[in-house]
Amino acid sequence: xxxxxxxGEGSERRKQRNLKPLRQDKxxxxxxxLFAALLLFGLSAINGYASEKKKEPNCTVVIAADLHxxxxxxxxxxxxVLAINALGERMRLDGVILxxxxxxxxxxxxxxxxxxxxxxxxxxxxxxxxxxxxFGNHDISPENGRPEQNxxxxxxxxxxxxxxxxxxxxxxRIKNIHRSSRSYSFDIGGVHFVCGQLxxxxxxxxxxxxxxxxxxLKKYAADGRPVVYVQHYGFDKWALEWWTEEQRTQLxxxxxxxxxxxxxxxxxxxxxxxHYRGHEIHQVNNAWRDSDGNASFDVLTIKGKKVxxxxxxxxxxxxxxxxxxxx
Numbered sequence: 001x002x003x004x005x006x007x008g009e010g011s012e013r014r015k016q017r018n019l020k021p022l023r024q025d026k027x028x029x030x031x032x033x034l035f036a037a038l039l040l041f042g043l044s045a046i047n048g049y050a051s052e053k054k055k056e057p058n059c060t061v062v063i064a065a066d067l068h069x070x071x072x073x074x075x076x077x078x079x080x081v082l083a084i085n086a087l088g089e090r091m092r093l094d095g096v097i098l099x100x101x102x103x104x105x106x107x108x109x110x111x112x113x114x115x116x117x118x119x120x121x122x123x124x125x126x127x128x129x130x131x132x133x134x135f136g137n138h139d140i141s142p143e144n145g146r147p148e149q150n151x152x153x154x155x156x157x158x159x160x161x162x163x164x165x166x167x168x169x170x171x172x173r174i175k176n177i178h179r180s181s182r183s184y185s186f187d188i189g190g191v192h193f194v195c196g197q198l199x200x201x202x203x204x205x206x207x208x209x210x211x212x213x214x215x216x217l218k219k220y221a222a223d224g225r226p227v228v229y230v231q232h233y234g235f236d237k238w239a240l241e242w243w244t245e246e247q248r249t250q251l252x253x254x255x256x257x258x259x260x261x262x263x264x265x266x267x268x269x270x271x272x273x274x275h276y277r278g279h280e281i282h283q284v285n286n287a288w289r290d291s292d293g294n295a296s297f298d299v300l301t302i303k304g305k306k307v308x309x310x311x312x313x314x315x316x317x318x319x320x321x322x323x324x325x326x327x
Contacts, residue, residue, distance in 0.1 A: 056304040057226050059189030060092055062129070064297040065099035065232075065266025066286035068138065069114045071107060078125040079317045080287045080297060081117050085128050086319035087299070087312060094188045096129050099266035099284050100136025100198065100232030105143075106153025111160055130173060132186065133164060134195045136232035136266060137242065140205050147204035154205060158182070176216050180207040185216050191261065191302050192221045196231035201247035210247075214254045226261035226302050234265035235274040235281045242267070252277050261307045262300055271296050271311055272327045282309050282326075289314075296324065 062084050069077055084096060098118070103110055118127050135157070138145045142153035161182055168174040168186070177184040181202060185194045194213060196202075201210045221227050233242045255263075256277070264282045270292060271285035285296040295314045301307070313324045 057190035057302050059094045059191050060299065060301045061094055061188065062096040062297055062299055063099055063264045063284050064096060064287060065284035066101045066269055068101055068104040069110050070104040072109055072113055074113060076288050076317060077113065078117055079314050080295060081125055081127050082317065082319035083314045083321040087321060088128060093129055095132060096127060097132045097230055098134055099230050099264055100134045101138045101266060102133060103139050103142060103157055106156045132195060133161060134230055134232060135161060135197050137198060140198065151205060175220060178209045178212040181209040183209040183212060185220060191226045191228060193228045196229065199231050199233040199243040199247065200251040201243065210250055217254065217258050221258045224259050227258045228262045228300065229255060230264045232265065232267050234267050234283050235276050236268055239267060248276065261302055262309060264298065
């Protein structure tokens with residue numbers, strides 16, 4: 001019996017000796033796996049940081065203005081659409097921004113024609129890109145273009161604008177909306193866009209959007225990304241009849257705290273570059289041929305730190321266009 005116990009005890013000791021290498025191998029394997037996981041995590045973090053660091057602003061958008069859609073039958077309302085779509089076959093376009101005065105009057109037939117042309121679709125005479133509308137004085141005052149005097153028909157136009165902004169918001173294309181003025185902001189390709197509607201500080205039909213602009217930029221542009229600001233009223237002498245020097249000063253006191261890359265306006269029906277406090281103000285032409293020549297629109301391209309604005313003249317109703325110099 002004693003010998004059998006000794007053999008049993010010896011067998012247990014041999015088992016324990018055999019288990020030691022197994023435990024050591026298992027611990028070494030766990031250590032190696034942990035090291036590999038940490039190494040992989042570290043490389044992923046480095047790669048993520050590097051890719052984030054490499055990501056630069058990159059967007060190209062069209063800015064058009066002063067469409068002034070009127071009662072059918074249609075004349076030249078589709079010319080801009082064909083030219084922009086044709087341009088989009090030669091370069092990547094990320095969207096279209098309209099800088100005010102979409103409508104000349106307030107009427108369901110006018111709105112229907114506008115929607116056939118400027119709401120995104122695949123039709124030949126339909127814009128092929130997301131469109132971001134801005135209102136002008138004629139959209140708010142369809143009868144005489146003077147919002148401070150007459151706003152009959154405004155509610156019809158605002159109802160349409162509200163529906164468009166709601167659709168864009170639900171689609172995730174708009175970040176922020178000022179309920180009263182309908183000013184709004186959005187990002188494309190790492191660039192922050194702000195549409196201030198008629199003008200910063202406008203109060204004829206709404207509460208001032210000035211504080212909203214300040215709050216929006218603080219929330220969405222404090223990281224140094226390029227900012228593009230769009231409104232209807234401009235910076236020529238005539239525009240002072242529509243918004244004040246005090247409003248301009250207040251707006252630029254806000255904008256200059258951020259990386260202002262470009263500023264676009266409409267209203268004057270003339271393609272030109274104005275200047276204010278050392279900044280270029282790109283004044284966009286109207287959308288039909290008149291006494292000063294062919295219609296035109298601007299194209300903004302931001303790539304990295306490079307910002308360029310080109311003007312394209314609409315030659316005819318067949319989608320033909322050419323690049324021109326602004327005055």
